[in-house]
Amino acid sequence: MKPSLRSGKLVKWKDDRGFGFIQPVDGSQEVFLHISELKGAVRRPQENDTIYYYSVADSNGKVRACNAFIQGARNKSISSSVSLSSNAKSSAAPTSNFPVVEVLLLSILPLFGAVHFTWTTRNPLPLILYPTMSLVTYALYADDKSRAKRKEWRTPEQTLHLCELAGGWLGGFIAQRILHHKSQKKSYQSVFWAIVIIHYIVWLFWLFWAVLPI
Known part of the structure; x- marks a missing residue:
């Protein structure tokens, strides 16, 4: 069964270390978010941002967010559908030309x-x-x-x-x-x-x- 897209408020964010925690809208336990899991963001995340994400459990049983994006701060060229496949990881490779x-x-x-x-x-x-x-x-x-x-x-x-x-x-x-x-x-x-x-x-x-x- 494919995980459903969830949302919550970013209640903690350590910008210098690139991670924080999301409080889901259903009031469940906070979800860990790493900056590398934000897709198509046009700015750095801030506390009180609304984050949409898929939740997965790591090997220690802790819940973390993956394939997340910030409401209102997402690159419009990014497709609205977010995939959990491994291709999504490989697509993050930089493709910019030399300036x-x-x-x-x-x-x-x-x-x-x-x-x-x-x-x-x-x-x-x-x-x-x-x-x-x-x-x-x-x-x-x-x-x-x-x-x-x-x-x-x-x-x-x-x-x-x-x-x-x-x-x-x-x-x-x-x-x-x-x-x-x-x-x-x-x-x-x-x-x-x-x-x-x-x-x-x-x-x-x-x-x-x-x-x-x-």
């Missing part, structure tokens, strides 16, 4: 500054640091998203931000666009773009100082 134009626009100033720094100081550190840390940061994003899907312990956001600050912000930006990870969380995005601005300011100061008469 070529955005990456080129964002990297013009840092690349020019890094090349100028290397040319004038004979120190290639920025040209090495940017691609290396971008690869490391992208890998951390991918690993963190994989951990979220498996409901394992997450990579601290401070670690991701430190890697971005160390030069990996471009890799973080690419990961956000391709993997759709950390791209909807406003608090995370605020810190991320502050880091990008810091890098821009540093290179602007360097280039401005370089053209000043001695």
Whole structure:
């Protein structure tokens, strides 16, 4: 017998850890909800949201929600029918194309500054640091998203931000666009773009100082 679609209010939500609890409308026990089970959401869940979901029991007998969506905050391109088949899991794989134009626009100033720094100081550190840390940061994003899907312990956001600050912000930006990870969380995005601005300011100061008469 196919499980029926249920609904309830999100009474607890820990946004930094990506999980919370739903109080079903029938007053039964609270149901665990993980962020990876929300399908087609156009924003992060918030307390008091109405959640529609299917309930399943895990190996420990605890009830959790799967194939859930937020009332009034669902991508309209997503079909209204929610399947419990394994195909629904595989369809969650990221399919975005590489953001070529955005990456080129964002990297013009840092690349020019890094090349100028290397040319004038004979120190290639920025040209090495940017691609290396971008690869490391992208890998951390991918690993963190994989951990979220498996409901394992997450990579601290401070670690991701430190890697971005160390030069990996471009890799973080690419990961956000391709993997759709950390791209909807406003608090995370605020810190991320502050880091990008810091890098821009540093290179602007360097280039401005370089053209000043001695």
